[in-house]
Amino acid sequence: MTPRQPLSALRVLRAPRATRSNALHAGAWWLWALGLATAASRTTNPLLLALIIAVTAYVVAARRTDAPWARGYGAFLKIALAVLVIRLFFAVFLGSPIPGTTVLFTLPEVPLPDWAQGVRIGGRVTAEGLVFALRDGLKLATMLVCVGAANALASPARLLKSLPAALYEAGMAVVVAMTFAPHLIADVRRLRAARRLRGRDDKGIRAVLRIGLPVLEGALERSVALAASMDARGYGRTARVPPAVRRTTAALTLGGLLGVCAGTYGLLAAQGAALGLPVLLLGLAAALGGLWLGGRRAVRSRYRPDRWGTRAWLVSASGAAVGAAVAWAASRLPEALDPPPVPLTAPELPLWPAAAVLAGLLPAFVAPVPAPRTETDAGSVSRTGQTPPAKETTRA
Template sequence: MRRRLATLANARLPRDLHPVAWWLWALGLATAASFTTNPYLLLLLIGVACLAVAARRSAQPWADSFRIYLWLGVAIVAIRVLFRILLGGGDGGRVLLHLPSIPLPHWTLGLRLLGPVTQESLLAGLYDGLRLAAIVICVGSANALANPKRLLRSVPPALYEIGSALVVAVTVLPQLADSVRRVRAAQLLRGGETGRVRGLRRLMVPVLEDSLERSLALAAGMDTRGYGRTAGATARERRTTGGLMLLGLGAVCAGVYGGLDQTTPAWLGRPMLVLGVLVSAVAIRQAGRRVVRTRYRPDRWRWPELVVAASGVAVGAAGWWISQHQLQVAYPSLTVAPTLSALALLAIAAAVVGALCSPRPLGGSA
């Protein structure tokens, strides 16, 4: 009993949480955001992501990239509302601003520039932009909390080459944030032009060059260490693995098509999708046997990882259920104030509790 209690207590010691747990948590929040246009629920999801990053981010360079995702979310909302105004503010509803209408040629399928701006059209643009911004910010929280290099070690062996490319792509934005900090500090020491236009030009060129060089250095380092190196395989094994992969991919495509098209037979939907996933899993496992690699101190899943991942899955499932059974909460009308249900508040609480159950990172800011 004492040993078990000591194990549970040691799991809460300062350490880096498993990166897959953070990604499952963030993808659960992003899934819930994709199933709703309720601004209150979307703002709560964004707030949870910001709270998790503020409480559990580390001192590593990728933790500073979250502010870039926040500004990107603000830009998405502003551009979405601006396009609503430029491409016609709507015909029906409460008019807030009268702008001259500029007709376009007939081949634009009824589009026009400007026109009267209605309250409903602005709210529709705001809700849609806020949903996309929430998805981007939730994914950005995973990028700021999870260690991308440790994430590469958790990729299945068969997907190691794809995982290496994804890790390089994911680390570009964190490396960009770190490069901005270092280049700005170097320029302050050197002095020189400080104007907005000229200062931005002096900043962007070395920042882009430095971030690209560091990402390429990461790729070269992984290649030197033999990431994704495969062992020999017979022609029969390669044909079997390739055939299973193609069969699974075809079954997944057929299952997705059957689920989107209601006129197709019932067996072409979920059963075919499940069959495709199972066949693809067998093919990935078969292909993974050809990848030769070793692991030094592999990451272990403990109870904080399970709680964080389970909370993300629960939030995503709750968002899907609300979109199917509580339409007024998931997709509020543009003429009345949005509302929240008890299930939505419980989902937000589960996301907060799951994030705070994670241990503090080593050398973190919290």
């Protein structure tokens, strides 16, 4: 790329071009996103929430690869918007518990019998109620967008490599299911287009419903083919372990999970908190032991798992910092982070929590830069577009 120059401190710090060996650990992205989601869950201030969304959007735009899973961010944005709209819809038609005074308009109210007390359909729609619903919906939407960002930045398959060996097979099933959905969508599109060839309408919901059966048939065929391929390539090979170890594994895992349940109950119930914590910890230890022993049945090895390096620490720490700072601010400045819906006021941007949220931008500077996007991978899942290497042409 750039000609070699004498190393300066700045050059060392600058994010390198991403390769397989310096790729950021997928777990770091998830920790970062969960930190931002925690922050979003602690505030209803629309300005702060919008800032969090903007931070995720910037990082995704700066560090997204061109892999198929990386296109999910837009879909999550749409889902978040739908959540917001649904929340507003309920606030308009089912009323709101907020005692507002600014009546915007009044819908005809459906009279309900006595036993349905507290439920209202139609009636007054107040500005306060709408603002409250909007903030509440925006909170949920922001959390969804954070998850979407993690989804777009971290490869699900790489995350799988960090799972304990005993959980690998279950994890594999989840990953296969996740790659299955895009195939299904491509199938629906192709078959809907093919309806045109039969002279039937290719638009509208009916067209989609009519092709349901062929799509499912195709999906089933593909899963069977994939299962055959996985089997033939050695998926599910197990090492022989002595029966004693197998029984111990089962006992430890089951006992551990029971302990975890009992311990959690103890902690949450009115009495028995003293006993709850030790039982919980004991159960957790037993379950982890069971997982570790269970891993001995698996013969798998891991090919180039992601390493957890300094950059991974920085990325996850920035997310954790945002989460912690906003949570702390929520207890110190409840008025600013969770402004009361009554009376109506314009939201203010609390300065230092906002600055803390900006710390979430750190990954956009420290995470390795993905390779420049190739033109060919733009839209289609199909095989078109890729121009074969020059070798093929010269031979032809």
